[in-house]
Amino acid sequence: MIDWFTDPYQTEFMRNAAVMAILVGVLAPTVGVWVVLRRLAYLGDAMSHGTLAGVAAAYLTGISITLGALAAGVVMGLLVAVFDRQRRLGHDSAIGVAETLMFATGIILISRNDRIGVDLTHYLFGQIVTTSTNDIIVNSALTAVALAIVVVAFDDLRNVTFDPGHAQQVGIPVGPLRLVLIALISITVVVSLGTVGLLMSVAMLITPAATARLLTNRIETMTALAITVGVTSAIAGLTISYHLATPPGPTIALVTVAWFAGATIASLRSGQSGIGSRPPRPAEPAGCL
Amino acid sequence: MNDVGGRSCGHPVLRLVGVTVTYPPATTVLDDVSFQVLPGELVAVVGPNGAGKSTLFKAISGLVAHDGIVELGGTHCHHQRDRLEAAYIPQRTDLDHDFPITVGQLVLAGRRRFLRLGQRPGQRHRLAADEALERVGLADLRRRPLSTLSGGQTQRALLARALAQEAHLILLDEALSGVDQPRTEDLLDLFTDLARSGTSLLVATHDLSLARRRFARCLAINGGLVGDGPPEVALDADRIEATFGSSIVGSRGSTG
Numbered sequence: 001m002i003d004w005f006t007d008p009y010q011t012e013f014m015r016n017a018a019v020m021a022i023l024v025g026v027l028a029p030t031v032g033v034w035v036v037l038r039r040l041a042y043l044g045d046a047m048s049h050g051t052l053a054g055v056a057a058a059y060l061t062g063i064s065i066t067l068g069a070l071a072a073g074v075v076m077g078l079l080v081a082v083f084d085r086q087r088r089l090g091h092d093s094a095i096g097v098a099e100t101l102m103f104a105t106g107i108i109l110i111s112r113n114d115r116i117g118v119d120l121t122h123y124l125f126g127q128i129v130t131t132s133t134n135d136i137i138v139n140s141a142l143t144a145v146a147l148a149i150v151v152v153a154f155d156d157l158r159n160v161t162f163d164p165g166h167a168q169q170v171g172i173p174v175g176p177l178r179l180v181l182i183a184l185i186s187i188t189v190v191v192s193l194g195t196v197g198l199l200m201s202v203a204m205l206i207t208p209a210a211t212a213r214l215l216t217n218r219i220e221t222m223t224a225l226a227i228t229v230g231v232t233s234a235i236a237g238l239t240i241s242y243h244l245a246t247p248p249g250p251t252i253a254l255v256t257v258a259w260f261a262g263a264t265i266a267s268l269r270s271g272q273s274g275i276g277s278r279p280p281r282p283a284e285p286a287g288c289l
Numbered sequence: 290m291n292d293v294g295g296r297s298c299g300h301p302v303l304r305l306v307g308v309t310v311t312y313p314p315a316t317t318v319l320d321d322v323s324f325q326v327l328p329g330e331l332v333a334v335v336g337p338n339g340a341g342k343s344t345l346f347k348a349i350s351g352l353v354a355h356d357g358i359v360e361l362g363g364t365h366c367h368h369q370r371d372r373l374e375a376a377y378i379p380q381r382t383d384l385d386h387d388f389p390i391t392v393g394q395l396v397l398a399g400r401r402r403f404l405r406l407g408q409r410p411g412q413r414h415r416l417a418a419d420e421a422l423e424r425v426g427l428a429d430l431r432r433r434p435l436s437t438l439s440g441g442q443t444q445r446a447l448l449a450r451a452l453a454q455e456a457h458l459i460l461l462d463e464a465l466s467g468v469d470q471p472r473t474e475d476l477l478d479l480f481t482d483l484a485r486s487g488t489s490l491l492v493a494t495h496d497l498s499l500a501r502r503r504f505a506r507c508l509a510i511n512g513g514l515v516g517d518g519p520p521e522v523a524l525d526a527d528r529i530e531a532t533f534g535s536s537i538v539g540s541r542g543s544t545g
Contacts (some may be wrong), residue, residue: 037388037389155397156401156406162385163379163398166376166450167401169369170402171369171401213389216389
């Protein structure tokens with residue numbers, strides 16, 4: 001039985017893959033906690049799709065894929081902020097339009113150059129087993145920066161998320177914190193590129209945090225549980241994909257959903273979900289930055 | 290009458306001169322509002338839904354742009370940092386009741402004005418938060434999730450956050466809505482005690498009978514300041530009609 005877990009990791013490329021899986025398993029759920037609490041799951045999904053434009057542009061111009069993806073995240077955040085100024089539109093509409101622009105641009109850029117099509121598939125669906133030592137160094141640095149930001153801003157993120165009006169009153173930089181959260185989502189998508197891929201990065205961003213939210217009423221505990229779900233899903237998914245010869249990214253994503261299903265059943269049994277007794281949601285619409 | 294409202298001596302905690310709030314493109318929701326509040330005053334801000342009560346509080350707190358002058362503690366408020374003496378407590382429906390935050394963490398948020406970015410609150414701040422919880426009678430609930438509190442307890446916790454902030458002016462938006470009658474009276478007693486200790490409180494309500502019974506001063510609001518004074522003056526028949534419309538005049542004791 002032990003061999004089933006250890007056999008896949010006899011080779012260096014699988015050990016590198018495991019390190020990348022752990023990085024994503026720690027980072028994405030940590031950022032995902034705030035995405036879930038602020039009900040920004042759609043923004044996270046849209047940003048992962050919108051990053052395609054940056055990745056494709058980086059391919060065509062020969063610059064770093066990481067830089068291209070980060071730049072696309074920044075552009076996406078700015079676009080949402082600009083579109084959001086239209087008071088007649090909901091936040092979800094602003095996000096949807098920005099996503100459409102960036103994703104469509106990415107697809108068109110790909111279609112203009114046959115050479116990049118196959119390689120880009122790796123970024124769309126993840127290609128964790130091709131992880132190099134350089135990938136690990138870059139993504140470790142990005143992960144460390146993102147985690148440090150979350151640790152420093154933890155209390156402020158909590159206060160802004162619960163009551164942005166009061167946060168503004170007591171001097172918390174509410175506007176800059178919104179940009180910080182967008183930057184964190186962007187970094188998470190970049191780190192997820194090579195593992196679960198653009199199209200499934202939202203799985204690691206949202207599902208572990210959503211699973212943890214079902215099980216606890218403390219953000220600190222929620223973060224710890226989300227990381228646990230993220231890391232175990234990443235490693236279990238990678239191991240399963242080795243034995244079943246399935247694509248690692250989608251396999252990891254499905255393991256996170258299995259965790260979520262288990263947490264849903266557990267919370268229903270313990271009555272923690274509050275189904276039927278939950279008071280009305282706040283007036284602010286979902287997806288509000 | 291179990292009120293406070295006897296106006297104390299001293300400089301105003303709050304002074305508004307010609308405050309006007311216009312939402313784009315050109316909807317004026319508050320027009321040319323001027324009044325002042327003295328230390329220790331307990332004031333009801335009365336008006337129907339949509340009258341501009343919340344907008345008034347947000348203008349004072351700097352949460353919406355406005356024309357005119359807002360002075361807090363004698364300081365003309367140009368920047369957000371000039372408004373730290375005011376604490377706005379939103380309607381409970383504006384907050385996520387399920388949000389994972391403990392009562393203690395909520396109250397500690399009031400101490401953020403004394404901290405730098407990333408600085409953790411030390412012992413001094415924790416003691417101040419505990420003291421605030423003690424004042425509102427929630428000392429035993431510090432570790433409880435906010436989501437497990439009743440409506441009245443939630444209002445007390447939010448009040449404790451304002452006290453931890455060391456705000457001299459507390460703006461309570463529909464704080465008594467959805468709170469049962471005994472807890473409403475308890476909360477009003479607490480407001481009264483806080484006012485006696487020197488904190489000024491503005492309490493938005495559309496409950497006319499409550500305003501008449503428990504407040505010495507009322508501000509009638511409907512897109513502007515319709516009345517200001519004791520209930521018998523600010524809420525007389527003419528001003529009630531101007532504030533709520535003619536249908537309410539015949540039922541003077543009812544809720545608007």
